[in-house]
Amino acid sequence: MIPELGHYAVVLALAVAIAQMLIPLIGASRALPSWVAVARPAAVAQFAFVAFAFAALMYSYIVSDFSVINVAENSHTLKPMLYKVTGLWGNHEGSLLLWVFMLTAFGAAVALFGGNLPPTLRARVLAVQAAVGVGFYLFILLTSNPFGRILPPPLEGHGLNPLLQDPGLAFHPPFLYLGYVGFSMAFSFAIAALIEGRVDPAWARWVRPWTLAAWCALTLGIALGSWWAYYELGWGGWWFWDPVENASFMPWLLGTALLHTAIVVEKRDALKTWTILLALLTFALSLLGTFLVRSGVLTSVHAFATDPERGVFILLFLVIVVGGSLTLYAIRAPTLGNGGLFQPISREGALIFNNLLLTTACATVFIGTMYPLFLDAVAGAKVSVGPPYFNGTFAPLMVPLIAAMAVGPLLPWKRGDIAGAFGRLKFAFAAAALVALATLYFAWGGPVLAVFGMAVAAWLIVGAAVEFAERVRLFRAPLAETWRRALHLPRAAYGMSIAHAGMGLVVMGIVATSSWEQEKLLIMKPGDRTSIAGYDIAFEGVSNVRGPNYSAARGHYQVTRAGAFIARMEPEQRSYPTPPMQTSEAAIRPRTDGDLYIAIGDPAENGGWATRLYHKPLVHWIWFGAFVMVGGGLISLTDRRHRVGAPARQRGPAVQPDVQAAE
Amino acid sequence: MRWRTVLPLVLFAVLAVALGVGLTLNPRDIPSALIDKQVPDFALPPVPGKALGLASADLKNGEVALVNVFASWCVACRAEHPLLMELARRRTVPLHGLAYKDAPADSARWLAEWGDPYERTGVDRVGRVGIDFGVYGVPETFVVDGQGRIVFKHIGPITPRDLESKILPAIATARGS
Numbered sequence: 005m006i007p008e009l010g011h012y013a014v015v016l017a018l019a020v021a022i023a024q025m026l027i028p029l030i031g032a033s034r035a036l037p038s039w040v041a042v043a044r045p046a047a048v049a050q051f052a053f054v055a056f057a058f059a060a061l062m063y064s065y066i067v068s069d070f071s072v073i074n075v076a077e078n079s080h081t082l083k084p085m086l087y088k089v090t091g092l093w094g095n096h097e098g099s100l101l102l103w104v105f106m107l108t109a110f111g112a113a114v115a116l117f118g119g120n121l122p123p124t125l126r127a128r129v130l131a132v133q134a135a136v137g138v139g140f141y142l143f144i145l146l147t148s149n150p151f152g153r154i155l156p157p158p159l160e161g162h163g164l165n166p167l168l169q170d171p172g173l174a175f176h177p178p179f180l181y182l183g184y185v186g187f188s189m190a191f192s193f194a195i196a197a198l199i200e201g202r203v204d205p206a207w208a209r210w211v212r213p214w215t216l217a218a219w220c221a222l223t224l225g226i227a228l229g230s231w232w233a234y235y236e237l238g239w240g241g242w243w244f245w246d247p248v249e250n251a252s253f254m255p256w257l258l259g260t261a262l263l264h265t266a267i268v269v270e271k272r273d274a275l276k277t278w279t280i281l282l283a284l285l286t287f288a289l290s291l292l293g294t295f296l297v298r299s300g301v302l303t304s305v306h307a308f309a310t311d312p313e314r315g316v317f318i319l320l321f322l323v324i325v326v327g328g329s330l331t332l333y334a335i336r337a338p339t340l341g342n343g344g345l346f347q348p349i350s351r352e353g354a355l356i357f358n359n360l361l362l363t364t365a366c367a368t369v370f371i372g373t374m375y376p377l378f379l380d381a382v383a384g385a386k387v388s389v390g391p392p393y394f395n396g397t398f399a400p401l402m403v404p405l406i407a408a409m410a411v412g413p414l415l416p417w418k419r420g421d422i423a424g425a426f427g428r429l430k431f432a433f434a435a436a437a438l439v440a441l442a443t444l445y446f447a448w449g450g451p452v453l454a455v456f457g458m459a460v461a462a463w464l465i466v467g468a469a470v471e472f473a474e475r476v477r478l479f480r481a482p483l484a485e486t487w488r489r490a491l492h493l494p495r496a497a498y499g500m501s502i503a504h505a506g507m508g509l510v511v512m513g514i515v516a517t518s519s520w521e522q523e524k525l526l527i528m529k530p531g532d533r534t535s536i537a538g539y540d541i542a543f544e545g546v547s548n549v550r551g552p553n554y555s556a557a558r559g560h561y562q563v564t565r566a567g568a569f570i571a572r573m574e575p576e577q578r579s580y581p582t583p584p585m586q587t588s589e590a591a592i593r594p595r596t597d598g599d600l601y602i603a604i605g606d607p608a609e610n611g612g613w614a615t616r617l618y619h620k621p622l623v624h625w626i627w628f629g630a631f632v633m634v635g636g637g638l639i640s641l642t643d644r645r646h647r648v649g650a651p652a653r654q655r656g657p658a659v660q661p662d663v664q665a666a667e
Numbered sequence: 668m669r670w671r672t673v674l675p676l677v678l679f680a681v682l683a684v685a686l687g688v689g690l691t692l693n694p695r696d697i698p699s700a701l702i703d704k705q706v707p708d709f710a711l712p713p714v715p716g717k718a719l720g721l722a723s724a725d726l727k728n729g730e731v732a733l734v735n736v737f738a739s740w741c742v743a744c745r746a747e748h749p750l751l752m753e754l755a756r757r758r759t760v761p762l763h764g765l766a767y768k769d770a771p772a773d774s775a776r777w778l779a780e781w782g783d784p785y786e787r788t789g790v791d792r793v794g795r796v797g798i799d800f801g802v803y804g805v806p807e808t809f810v811v812d813g814q815g816r817i818v819f820k821h822i823g824p825i826t827p828r829d830l831e832s833k834i835l836p837a838i839a840t841a842r843g844s
Contacts, residue, residue, distance in 0.1 A: 277672065281675060295686070316690060338672055377689045
């Protein structure tokens with residue numbers, strides 16, 4: 005009964021969404037206040053129905069109701085409760101329900117907390133939001149019903165892919181979707197603005213917090229996914245340029261660009277059409293990500309079970325949403341007009357530079373990701389584009405971007421003084437030089453580019469600190485004055501400095517780990533010893549252990565350094581019976597100088613065990629830096645300027661992640 | 668309308684067409700590098716309990732044959748197994764099995780349990796021969812013409828549709844040439 009109610013709730017949500025899509029839009033263009041007023045209650049009702057459907061499916065998972073096909077295929081009675089719950093979105097149908105759940109949650113947030121929006125703009129935003137929802141409801145109801153039943157119900161479920169039974173991955177999709185769906189807000193605002201024919205600073209002020217919230221969630225989602233790949237896949241990589249990873253990375257790159265141009269619209273009333281285009285494209289790429297994962301168009305480790313019928317539906321949906329919005333853009337954008345003028349060397353100029361590099365970077369990732377498809381479609385040839393392409397094209401774009409990240413915030417609006425900015429960055433120069441020398445000293449003979457990379461990262465981190473010190477006039481004004489300024493500094497300024505410094509940490513982590521990683525692959529017999537990066541590792545043997553729903557061979561390794569005990573490390577090779585699969589649980593020991601990483605593989609014929617040892621310098625800085633960036637974003641979200649005139653609105657986006665986690 | 672604002676739409680139209688074409692293609696159709704090449708030289712002992720082993724010479728006796736790479740640990744092999752049994756029953760084509768990276772006793776038990784469709788079998792304990800064949804997933808099925816040339820390769824479990832639309836035509840072509 006419960007699943008049928010859930011199914012029915014989705015049908016009701018579709019009906020409400022259709023009404024919410026049409027009535028407010030007509031009302032807004034014909035100036036009918038009662039029609040416009042439909043938008044808010046409809047958005048709340050839509051959310052209530054989808055939340056009910058989501059809860060119904062969640063219930064089926066929790067009680068392991070195997071008469072529901074989706075539960076039978078993806079759950080198992082022996083699975084820990086956490087993974088029963090997260091199993092809901094570990095599959096195509098359930099993840100779509102999660103998607104619309106978030107979409108309607110954002111819609112309801114606008115309806116409830118958007119009190120200070122002009123009513124017609126709010127109505128149009130909600131109508132666009134509902135239109136996106138209609139597409140997804142139809143997709144769910146026509147091709148991917150998560151509530152389908154099976155008779156007779158199987159006694160036991162198939163279980164969830166064991167690779168996915170992991171806390172890092174349990175929360176990776178919700179955050180990723182929160183990001184994707186969050187960009188739908190920017191999209192809806194952009195479409196509403198195109199319909200109204202008006203983009204102004206107030207509009208930008210409205211869009212920014214939503215974009216920022218989406219960006220935070222997406223950053224976190226990508227970081228969690230990368231972290232999961234690092235410790236779970238067992239070969240110690242943290243980014244593979246896999247099509248699906250790229251699918252989440254492209255909206256991130258454009259979303260980051262959008263975040264920055266929205267500031268220009270807000271502060272200077274310039275770059276309006278470009279900002280609108282970015283908002284449209286960011287969401288288009290989010291949808292494209294959904295398409296790539298589910299259609300089977302590209303080969304990927306992440307692909308859900310693919311089904312051409314679904315692919316056709318998503319493509320159609322993509323054509324309507326993206327094609328429709330770009331058509332609207334082509335017609336209306338020229339009428340928007342452009343605002344304030346500025347010199348190339350200025351804050352605006354720096355932000356355009358940032359946008360240019362970010363969109364170019366996004367384009368290179370896009371080309372690399374889609375090239376195999378294009379070539380297959382045009383010439384019928386099969387190729388795959390690998391990391392060498394991406395590393396070779398992406399890194400050179402990042403270097404000027406990072407170098408400019410330290411300079412841009414020091415330039416004033418309209419017209420800047422580059423010499424003055426560089427003058428104030430002398431500490432950053434000194435820090436970069438120092439780090440370069442230190443790198444040369446500690447890693448003599450290593451890659452020259454690595455020295456450069458570390459220096460650029462240091463430049464960025466210290467540059468962010470210099471910018472902050474400038475703002476509070478540290479050491480220039482009396483300390484009391486500095487303190488007073490620090491207290492009155494907008495939270496957004498704190499957020500920016502923190503996020504930029506976080507980016508610097510990420511870069512350091514990436515440079516260090518890709519330049520000085522050490523790897524050893526060998527067969528070890530009990531009693532064997534080896535050493536890596538100054539650590540001595542002794543293999544003591546293997547014991548068999550049983551987990552709640554798996555059995556494992558656990559290797560025992562003792563790590564010492566210069567005779568002193570450091571750690572015992574116990575990687576596992578797990579075997580799951582349902583579905584039959586082996587996973588590798590690497591043992592990772594974070595140390596100040598980097599991670600020690602041991603993965604155990606198959607037994608060899610002579611009684612030894614395949615062992616993979618890595619030393620990965622500073623690798624955890626990558627995720628730490630990403631978390632710092634998210635932290636900066638969240639602090640910026642709490643800026644009171646986002647709240648002015650809308651005291652309660654802030655709760656919407658900022659609190660969302662916790663709501664998800666608690667569910 | 669200015670061309671600058673229409674450009675995104677045009678680019679998207681190109682992308683949409685490519686995606687549409689992409690839907691009709693299968694990225695997992697990967698051509699084998701060994702198509703039209705000679706099978707590697709090998710001679711393998713049979714699965715315990717069976718009489719005939721498999722060697723490259725057995726594939727050069729003038730008769731078109733199928734070589735099916737299987738393993739007892741391979742779940743997808745179970746899926747295609749009934750079809751292989753059917754193929755063996757109809758005696759359409761000699762079918763040989765290559766037990767890839769599998770303990771010989773396990774292969775034998777597997778064949779005893781689910782039925783043995785193979786005329787000849789080869790135990791490829793460490794996967795050396797499989798690698799020479801360019802195997803990277805199990806199951807895989809090769810069509811070899813009477814001169815020991817690989818003329819077709821199917822990756823993944825064979826479905827009835829694959830059999831009718833790809834494998835049987837490949838056999839017919841090989842016999843015709």
